[in-house]
Amino acid sequence: MAPADFPAKGRILVRLPNFLGDVLFCTPSLAALRRRRPGLSLTALVKPGVKAVVEAMPFFEEVRVLRGTGPSQTLAEARALRREAFDGALVFPKGFREALLPALARIPLRAGLATDRRSPFLTHPVPFGRAEWHLHHVEQFARVLGPLGVCLEGEGLFFPVSGEDRRKAEELLGAHGVARPYVVLHPGASKPARAWREERFAAVAEGLRLRRGVSVVLTGTEGEGELCRRIASAVPGATDLSGRTPVGVLAALIEGAALFLGNDSGPMHIAAAVGTPVAAVFGPGAPHKTRPWLPPEKHRCLWAALPCSPCRQAFWKECRPSPAGKPPCLEAVSAEAVLRACLDLLGGA
Numbered sequence: 001m002a003p004a005d006f007p008a009k010g011r012i013l014v015r016l017p018n019f020l021g022d023v024l025f026c027t028p029s030l031a032a033l034r035r036r037r038p039g040l041s042l043t044a045l046v047k048p049g050v051k052a053v054v055e056a057m058p059f060f061e062e063v064r065v066l067r068g069t070g071p072s073q074t075l076a077e078a079r080a081l082r083r084e085a086f087d088g089a090l091v092f093p094k095g096f097r098e099a100l101l102p103a104l105a106r107i108p109l110r111a112g113l114a115t116d117r118r119s120p121f122l123t124h125p126v127p128f129g130r131a132e133w134h135l136h137h138v139e140q141f142a143r144v145l146g147p148l149g150v151c152l153e154g155e156g157l158f159f160p161v162s163g164e165d166r167r168k169a170e171e172l173l174g175a176h177g178v179a180r181p182y183v184v185l186h187p188g189a190s191k192p193a194r195a196w197r198e199e200r201f202a203a204v205a206e207g208l209r210l211r212r213g214v215s216v217v218l219t220g221t222e223g224e225g226e227l228c229r230r231i232a233s234a235v236p237g238a239t240d241l242s243g244r245t246p247v248g249v250l251a252a253l254i255e256g257a258a259l260f261l262g263n264d265s266g267p268m269h270i271a272a273a274v275g276t277p278v279a280a281v282f283g284p285g286a287p288h289k290t291r292p293w294l295p296p297e298k299h300r301c302l303w304a305a306l307p308c309s310p311c312r313q314a315f316w317k318e319c320r321p322s323p324a325g326k327p328p329c330l331e332a333v334s335a336e337a338v339l340r341a342c343l344d345l346l347g348g349a
Contacts, residue, residue, distance in 0.1 A: 004109050004124045004147035009039040010087030013102060016054065017093045018047045020247070021266040023054065024273050025137040025293070026092050028155035029145055030059040033090075036150045043086070053247060056160035069097055078104035091122070092141050111147045113140070138293050157293050159273035161251045169245075169252035173217075176239045182215035183208055183342070184254050184271075186262035187231055188224035193315045195263050196281040197324050198227055200335040202234035204261065207339040209235060212346050214258060219245055219267070259345055261338070268292060272299070277345040279338060283330035286310035300341035304332030 006012065014030075016023050023046075033040070043062040044054050055063045067073060074097065082105045089102035091112030102110045103121035112118070113132075114125035124147040132140060142152050173182070185205055189195035205216045216235050218228040222243035232240040245253055251270050254260050260271035260278045264285040271278045272292035280292055282303040289310075292299040303309070309329045311318055322331045 002124060002147065003149060004088065004111050006037070006040065006088045006109060006148060008037075009041065011041045011043065011084070013045055013081065013084075013086045013089040013105075013107060014042050014060070015045045015089065015091045015093060015098050015102070016050070018049070019266065020050055020053060021269040021290070022093075022137065022141075023050050024157045024159060024266075024269045026141045027057070027059075027158040027273070028138050028152050028293070029092075029142045029150075030057070031155040031158060032142070032150050032152050033145060033148070034059055035153075035155075037148065043084075053160065056162065056248075057158065058160075074101055075104065077101060081105035081107070090144055092144055094128075111144055113144060134288065136289055136291065136293070140289075156275075157269065157273035159251050159270055160248075161255055161274060162248060165248035165252040166255070168249045169256065172241060172244065172249070172253065173256075176241070178215050178217060178239050180215070180256075181212075181258040182217050182256075183259040183261060183346075184217050184219055184257040184276075185231065186219045186260070186265065186267045187227055188220040189263040189265050191313070191315070193321070193325065193327060194265075194283055194285070194313070194330075195326075196283070196330055196333065196338075197326060198231050199234070200333075200338070201261070202231045203335040204339045204342060205231065205235045205238060207335075208259075208342055208346070209237065211343065214346070215239070217241060217253070217257070219250060219253065259342055261342060264290060279342045279345060281330070281333055281338060283327055283333070284309060284311045284313045298345070300345060302333045302338050302341055304329050306332065 042060045044060045045064050086107045088109035089107045094115040096116045096118045099118040099121040110122045111124040112122050113128040119125035126143050187201045216238040218232050218240045220228045220242035225242040228240045228242035232238040254271045255274035260276050262268045264282050268280050272294045278292040278299040287301040291301050306329050
């Protein structure tokens with residue numbers, strides 16, 4: 001792979017992924033880049049949904065918002081970037097349009113993964129074959145730094161939790177009388193078919209309450225409120241905080257927990273980023289690619305590993321739902337197995 005001769009104090013455009021979990025997967029690479037190339041001036045280019053979190057990170061001098069990806073918007077963005085005279089670009093997402101934009105902006109050095117037939121738009125396409133496809137996403141994104149001679153040296157995920165976030169989390173806990181130690185359950189997922197059954201979440205929560213004496217806190221979006229309320233009503237003393245925790249407060253709440261239990265989701269990666277032990281229930285996803293980026297002693301992945309797993313998640317074209325509306329891979333993960341994993345992580349707490 002040819003080295004990319006980025007100037008020691010050059011201005012670099014960093015195109016980050018569109019979703020929070022993937023942005024967090026990039027943070028080990030960003031920390032490694034700052035460690036090895038501290039003189040670079042980094043400008044993040046992000047979608048509006050992750051802007052606030054990225055702005056709070058210590059890696060960037062500037063954060064720009066990508067307002068759209070249509071043809072006219074892409075051309076307008078390219079013209080604006082061209083006027084900025086960036087010295088180089090690092091393209092972390094794997095999509096075609098993400099590599100096209102810095103090429104249209106005439107940024108002279110452009111490094112990214114050689115995916116989606118986009119190598120002609122990159123001056124330094126990083127080889128990405130079958131072996132690389134099966135790496136964890138943290139390791140996949142780290143390959144983007146290969147042309148700069150930068151590699152990971154033990155960096156973990158990072159989420160910017162502020163003092164104000166911690167204060168608000170403490171206020172919430174105090175207002176609801178939540179005693180420590182507490183565990184956080186986040187039972188929702190981006191698609192209902194990716195979420196473990198609610199009665200199993202409740203069974204595990206009750207087992208933890210009885211066997212470890214922990215308080216149980218439910219979190220979720222406003223739209224997941226009914227789900228969280230049903231689970232909380234089945235667990236004596238459980239507290240439902242769904243819809244009351246902006247992402248920074250959610251991170252602070254998880255940071256103070258003895259354990260996080262959830263599905264393969266963004267909050268699972270927030271938990272890993274703040275260093276909380278994680279029990280993660282996987283169904284159609286691929287834990288070897290998206291498991292919590294934590295030391296082995298701090299996480300457990302519960303996965304049935306059926307012959308069809310992982311799959312394309314084209315519900316329900318490749319499998320039939322159970323009566324509860326879940327795929328067979330999720331149905332195969334028992335409450336007993338998840339409870340054992342949680343007890344193991346809690347130890348003597």
